Amino acid sequence: MQRFLIKxxxxxxxxxxxxxxxxxxxxxxGKILFIDLRDISGILQVVFVPSNKEAYDLAQNLRTEWVVExxxxxxxxxxxxxxxxIETGQVELSVESLKILSESETLPLTIEGDGYDINEEVxxxxxxxxxxxxxxxxxxxxxxxxIKFFRDFLDKEGFAEIETPMLTKSTPEGSRDFIVPSRLxxxxxxxxxxxxxxxxxxxxxxxxxxxxxxxxxxxxxxxRGDRQFEHTQLDLEMSFVEREDILExxxxxxxxxxxxxxxxxxxxxxxxxxIPYKEAMEKYxxxxxxxxxxxxxxxxxxFCWIIDFPFFEKTEDGxxxxxHNPFSAQKQEFIPDxxxxxxxxxxxxxxxxxxxxxxxxxxxxIRSHDPKILEKVFEIMGYKKEEIWxxxxxxLTAFQFGTPPHGGIAPGIDRIxxxxxxxxxxxxxxxxxxxxxGRDFMMQAPSxxxxxQLKELHISIGKTKK
RNA sequence: GCGGGCGUAGUUCAGCCUGGUUUAGAAUAAUCCCCUGUCACGGGAUAGAUCACGGGUUCAAAUCCCGUCGCCCGCGCCA
Numbered sequence: 001m002q003r004f005l006i007k008x009x010x011x012x013x014x015x016x017x018x019x020x021x022x023x024x025x026x027x028x029x030g031k032i033l034f035i036d037l038r039d040i041s042g043i044l045q046v047v048f049v050p051s052n053k054e055a056y057d058l059a060q061n062l063r064t065e066w067v068v069e070x071x072x073x074x075x076x077x078x079x080x081x082x083x084x085x086i087e088t089g090q091v092e093l094s095v096e097s098l099k100i101l102s103e104s105e106t107l108p109l110t111i112e113g114d115g116y117d118i119n120e121e122v123x124x125x126x127x128x129x130x131x132x133x134x135x136x137x138x139x140x141x142x143x144x145x146x147i148k149f150f151r152d153f154l155d156k157e158g159f160a161e162i163e164t165p166m167l168t169k170s171t172p173e174g175s176r177d178f179i180v181p182s183r184l185x186x187x188x189x190x191x192x193x194x195x196x197x198x199x200x201x202x203x204x205x206x207x208x209x210x211x212x213x214x215x216x217x218x219x220x221x222x223x224r225g226d227r228q229f230e231h232t233q234l235d236l237e238m239s240f241v242e243r244e245d246i247l248e249x250x251x252x253x254x255x256x257x258x259x260x261x262x263x264x265x266x267x268x269x270x271x272x273x274x275i276p277y278k279e280a281m282e283k284y285x286x287x288x289x290x291x292x293x294x295x296x297x298x299x300x301x302x303f304c305w306i307i308d309f310p311f312f313e314k315t316e317d318g319x320x321x322x323x324h325n326p327f328s329a330q331k332q333e334f335i336p337d338x339x340x341x342x343x344x345x346x347x348x349x350x351x352x353x354x355x356x357x358x359x360x361x362x363x364x365x366i367r368s369h370d371p372k373i374l375e376k377v378f379e380i381m382g383y384k385k386e387e388i389w390x391x392x393x394x395x396l397t398a399f400q401f402g403t404p405p406h407g408g409i410a411p412g413i414d415r416i417x418x419x420x421x422x423x424x425x426x427x428x429x430x431x432x433x434x435x436x437x438g439r440d441f442m443m444q445a446p447s448x449x450x451x452x453q454l455k456e457l458h459i460s461i462g463k464t465k466k
Numbered sequence: 467g468c469g470g471g472c473g474u475a476g477u478u479c480a481g482c483c484u485g486g487u488u489u490a491g492a493a494u495a496a497u498c499c500c501c502u503g504u505c506a507c508g509g510g511a512u513a514g515a516u517c518a519c520g521g522g523u524u525c526a527a528a529u530c531c532c533g534u535c536g537c538c539c540g541c542g543c544c545a
Contacts, residue, residue: 025505027505028501028507029502032502034503081504083505089505105476106476107476107495110477110478110495117478117479119538121536174545219544227544322545325545328545437537
């Protein structure tokens with residue numbers, strides 16, 4: 001017998017159905033016993049009466065979160081017993097037979113409610129239970145829909161989704177890498193990608209022209225409410241484009257996504273305002289200003305572009321480093337200064353961020369595809385020629401064989417969904433997030449590994465602090 | 467690395483400031499009993515807490531002091 005999803009049962013009054021799910025609540029009234037049965041689609045009231053002795057007696061044992069299979073008839077409720085709070089409130093299931101599929105111990109946390117006030121440690125340790133709550137289940141499903149929207153949208157625009165390696169090369173600049181020891185190359189390490197930046201540019205060199213990827217990115221820096229060790233980006237790159245092409249595409253994609261998935265939300269200003277970095281700093285003292293006119297309006301979305309970032313900035317020890325991305329291009333008028341290493345602090349990058357309600361959603365840029373210019377950038381940052389070629393030779397070489405002008409952007413999926421779902425924290429839209437100090441309470445990661453594993457990897461552990 | 471907040475039944479909290487009628491209290495979950503229409507069902511009973519851990523002050527510490535650990539938020543950091 002085919003299984004019915006609970007949300008579909010209301011359309012089948014009078015029919016015999018089979019439903020499966022969890023006991024959400026149990027209300028025993030002496031002779032009559034109600035169960036609210038929950039599955040992925042909704043909640044259905046199930047009625048057990050003594051006249052069906054076998055099922056009734058078995059149902060006495062049921063407790064919250066037991067998993068059951070029930071066959072019965074969908075019947076219309078009497079007028080005065082309709083529950084308008086649930087989708088199936090006008091019907092109920094009159095039980096023929098009950099099968100217990102799985103029992104449950106007393107729960108370590110409450111599944112009812114939004115769960116915000118439950119200790120994070122408990123929620124994370126029993127994340128699979130925490131995720132049973134409506135709010136979190138919904139967040140994950142909505143997240144899926146957002147990703148699917150982007151995939152379908154970009155597919156229609158002629159993009160191809162292409163996977164790039166998770167095991168790659170440590171990059172000397174930028175964020176701290178997660179490294180992975182190599183067994184076959186003793187003493188050498190892979191790094192997990194901080195972003196697919198170099199690979200996607202090499203795909204442009206390869207002539208793929210329009211690339212995207214739902215890409216996991218890893219950065220070994222301390223966590224925040226809007227930051228985890230690993231996050232997911234909608235990474236995209238296009239060839240033969242200028243800044244305008246990227247901004248137009250991304251803006252159109254976001255607007256369409258909001259209209260489709262969040263028809264109740266209002267976008268404050270279309271087209272998205274564009275604010276040069278300098279102006280943003282002068283006016284808002286921030287490069288991610290929150291432009292919402294009413295910050296209490298949960299449905300208001302204020303997007304903006306921040307453009308024209310400076311390319312270089314001085315580090316503490318007085319050396320030049322890049323502000324955003326060493327592979328970004330400079331705006332055309334600054335190329336002579338770059339090549340002559342003049343007015344370095346004034347050089348402006350062809351670099352743009354998209355900001356939503358005060359949160360940086362994405363960073364992108366038109367890239368350098370001229371090896372001489374890219375080499376000059378690293379030279380200004382104090383790299384020796386041999387060093388540049390050792391670290392970035394693959395990029396410079398690729399650019400010597402006919403690489404088209406290209407550019408892209410990478411919106412953060414976690415942050416987008418966090419804002420759209422009005423969540424206070426990025427963890428609420430990630431299935432299995434880590435704690436502030438990078439631990440997984442459920443899996444007990446990170447963990448020590450077997451001596452044999454270490455030996456194979458040619459690794460020995462020195463003294464650790466503690 | 468630094469600053470702030472928090473830590474009491476399975477869970478969420480009260481009690482702490484002002485130490486002693488507190489045998490650490492409640493709600494909810496749990497166990498048992500009663501109830502044929504509830505939907506946060508209701509009524510009754512039972513059980514459940516080394517008050518995060520360690521030390522100190524005191525006749526007396528959940529309460530005051532010091533240290534440690536854990537979680538959260540922020541700063542640093544985060545192409």
